[in-house]
Amino acid sequence: MDMDGRYMDWSNLKKRLGRGGRAQTNHFVAPTFALDLEPGFVAAARLSTSKRVVQSVGVGELSAGALTPSANKSNISDAAAVRRTVSEVAQKVGSSGSRVGLLIPDAAARIALLQFETLPDDHQEAETLVLWRMREFLPYTPEEARLTFQVVARQPGSLEVLVVAVRGSVLAEYEAGMGGVNGAPALVLPASVAILPLLPEGEGGQLLLHLCTGALTAVVVAANRLRYWRTRALGDDLQANLAEVARETSRVLATCQDNLGVQIENVWYCDRTSGEGRPAIAQALAQTVGHDLRSLPVKFLPASGLPSGQLEVFERFGMPFAGLLANLN
8 A cells, every 4th residue: 555645654753763764655744733543532633833832632532442443353333423523622622724644543553674685666666565575464465455664774685664554444444534624634643653753862772662542552762773563452451451561561571682682771651541540550561671661751842832721631642742743853
């Protein structure tokens, strides 16, 4: 899939995704209105790209089961409820005349780092080769995939390519759910990709743990290069999740040390779940990693002008919006 030239750009994310090359599928389109659809909530923000600030932010609750992320199956079971919530939040925030960015759950996409000796100069030929290699990661036929990719590391005789694939029918569901928002999205990203520009630059290993209802995404960046990405589905049971997030984080740490040779210096934590179990999960994660869980650093003040109620919404749900603005550097 080529995303019709509108989706998942990496050009200004190269500081986080690697400095190895220029091959990419699309160019970053800075949205002035961003919509984030996740299980349990819809968040939206109106953004000033010139001032790099959030002008307005809002959130609406989705009923349990209305949206269940999957790379392969239908994601939206109550389309009317999703469209209604999107419309209410968009009206509250203000989206008229905007360039729209759509953030989708990580679990709705398949993301992989692939090794190649070389890639053809012709984009269509390169995409065909990448798609052929990506087939083993897809729970559907390659012909159904909407694909984007970028070279993130380059050495003599070796290329490392980051690939993001979304099933066409799944992406169509999210686009159809954008009730009350005018026009097609100018940019589509998995939510954790939008967060990546917030990670600090440096040689040491940085681990991002992004927890949303139903999934934990672990991303490792070292020497300003993306080294590891994994999204793990979670169930609804809190106690089961406590154990699973700890096991999953242990696997990530073991992979970093044993297979990648990366020592984790900082663990950045973004929890966008709801419910009383949030502190217990954070404590379990901190014990597992043997590090303090650090809040994502925001070196600029994207939400300083928001009223207190909206500021609380931003601090709870808005890190992907801050990442979009940080990517304008």
